Amino acid sequence: MKRYILDSCSQSVAVVEEHSVVVVARTTEAHSDVKVSWLPRTLKDFILPAGFPGSVSDDYLEYMILQFPTNVTGWICHTLVTSSLLKAVGVTSVSGTAAAASTAAIRWVLKDGLGALGRLFIGGRFGTLFDDDPKQWRMYADFLGSAGSIFELATQLYPSYFLPLASVGNLAKALARGFKDPSFRVIQNHFAISGNLGEVAAKEEVWEVAAQLLGLTIGILFLGTPELATPYPMLVISWLSLRLLHLWLRYQSLMTLKFCTINLKRARILVKSHMLLSIVPGCAECNKEENILIHQSFVKPQILFGSSLSEIIGVKGSVNELKALLELYDGEDYILSMSHRQSVEELKILVSFKVGATSVTVLRSMWQAYWLLEHWEGSNNAFHQLAESLSEVQERFDDFLKKLVDAGWDVKQINIKVPKEFIMYVQNAIECSSAS
Template sequence: MAPAWAQSPLGARSRPSHSRPVPTAAPCLPPRKLRRTVAASAAPKGAATRAAPAVPPTAPSSSASSARPAAFSLVETQGGTERDLLASTSSSPATRTPATPSPLSTADLVHGDPSGTAPSSAVLALAALPDTLKDLFLPPGFPSTVTPDYLPYQLWSMPTHITGHLSHSLVTSSLLSAVGVSAGPAATVALSASIKWIVKDGVGALGRLIVGSRFSAEFDEDPRRWRMVAEALSTAGLGLEVATVAAPQHFLLLACAGKFCQALGKGMGKPVFRVIQTHFARAQNVGAVAAKEEVWEVTAQMLGLVASVAALRALEGTGSYEAVIGSWAAVQAVHVTLRYKALTTLLFTSLSPKRTALLASAWVRGQRPLPNARAVATEEPVLGDSTSVRPHVVLGCTAAEAFGGVLPQDESALLSYARLYDNERYWLVWRDDTAHVVLKEGCDQSDWLRAMWQAAWLDHHSAKPGQGQGQEAGVAEAGPSGRNGNGTRASGEGAEALVKEAGGGPSALEVASVAALEGAGGFGEFLAALEGAGWEAGVVHMQPGKARLRVGLAA
């Protein structure tokens, strides 16, 4: 006997709909002080409340020909335009602005050490230092007022800053040699400021303008990756500048191009640095963390200047630009390595696409409890983007993009997805081992997480090598009782009927994934497990596309 969800027509699933209203914009609250606005106490543990369906479910019918209600409408908005998906032509451009997702509200989280380990040896060693040194370098209340990864990051950043200043000094020496100025320590100190002012002002401002206009929330989403991108741009810029000593006839071109690359790197590095500082401020003490950061950096700068003078004196007698370039390359390689090592110590507890994908995949594979921030940090690729982990999710795409670039010729496919996702604020089309998520108007961060969980479920239950495709994948994953791990049936007469009614719409596997959201071990339990593992389920950094779908009744 198939379960109730498989027996019901696609538009009349037996599970009750929930009554969460579409949220309106809420005032910005501190991430660690967010509270739930849903009536969690009225729902069973692990259950997730959902919005009321935009269109009332259709009544059960023995005929699949009654799939489309007469007043059913699907309108896609993007920018200032609207498009009726059920019509052959687009409507005139609309003037209203698409809905903006509102922040997810969630319960206060209990924040302990995300690593779940005892104090590190570095913390214990600092306890023996004089109070004057601790007050100089560490924020008040250390270590309880900062995150556990604060000190490891600073210890690795110190030599990073030193090598950075040394690298810049060697580059300045090359610039001076290229224009025929003595490259000794005294001349370097006296003229380096003049060289910088000449070549960097206009070009550097242009680079910062490009970064500021193009990038914004990407830095919150993946600060470690963007910091390494900034480091790569800075290294390229320094390499162009140091090359001026070998090609002085192209001094202006190389110096300006180098400063432009460095400006791009600096434009990315500064906002990422602010993200990291905010992350450290566990007690909302951003000012104290920033003040102590200055102490760390100035101390490293002084040591770097001493090392620079020593290196320049050693290179002064050689008279060979090859020695300068070789020394710079070695120092810069050490600098980039130290930067990478410092970034790997960061333990972010917010939810980004990569971290959410790793956590959702671990959950659907049956990993209990969920990994904490330290475990995920070791698995999360620092240099890779969201496509470097599974599942692959395209969040906020258009309906045409979801179906492969062209809308289905048979509108019953669209209507089948509309009925399947009548209780959700998105559609998910599983195609080419990728989840294409069409977001509805009024969606929020909880819906993004919900779609990511469903994508992980589909990725886990999709066909493996040697198995069939589509619904057969669900059959292969079923246990001896014919049920998947969440208690839903992925095959059988009920699923077959749903696929036939869909008429080219959702597959049986997609139907089962929607049922799995509310089943045992579903999305609600996943959210509770996230909080139990120390993750901030209310702090979601994702960048969905701007297309939105409006599902409703035609006038």
């Protein structure tokens, strides 16, 4: 946190200390019934959580049905890649069997050890990301896993480079697992609306193992067909086809999820709809519109949350303008400004947060940003437009929150973090005495 003291007499701003502050909020999920009367009771009890459908969220079954073929294709791909790895290390050679096995073991341990560094890095560096957008990170995990498989497939072409190729491949897969596991835990928690997370996880294992066994069986049958498995081009084509199918099925399964939490992507959809149409979409409609492939930093318009006040000073150009900006936002827990650009396409919104800012503060600043961008008239009267947009926020934001509640969103627990960098404390210096 930075403490800024505004001297009303000299019209200067001083920075006197620095700390760090972070504010975090979470959300809960909604639920609707799913009926599976066609499923035999014995099978239902075996593969589904007790109390289904009332014990899980309404999108659980559709997701698991699509996950099953997704996992089947994944395990088929795994068997094909494993065959390339074993051939590359010479396990099938007739002579030197013991030496080949020892070499294979050493190389396998080395590549697994290097790959474990990836999981260590993900867990330590990106642990706070997964609650915000688990669907996105689960999809990215499969993209990374696919990239790792490409390196492993290449080992059969370049067996002398087995260690570097297999290590890079395993590193990519370890990174993928680092994204996958925590993301899926968030998804499982979304399903477990009855506090039955352990059972939901256990039943997911039933689906996973069944898919694994079926996938391995199909993969073994494929490898047992020499005219299909022996030619390397046929192996690569088969893997590529199955991997594309796998990625498509993963995307479809993730798109069935209906989170009633508000993250930054869904917040953009909700804010824009209310600002333009004075309505907000429900959970199902908003999740369907959400783009899970693109990262938040590439979403337009560009809103830079957590900008420093020094960046805003650079944009505003003078301490006098900064003083006017601080006075304008005196009653808010944030300060919003924008880069000086003539066209709205080039405009960047800068938001700096004060001590006491919450997730609702982020929503509030986003609403103002969208109104400002929609009504942008150029930089000649920028301060007037800031004041007008802030007035609109103060007039309409309460209606936005009310309509969120009416649409089924929980505004008390919003899954948006206030950026911990550059949280600031602004206070006025003691006024100077008037001249006698």
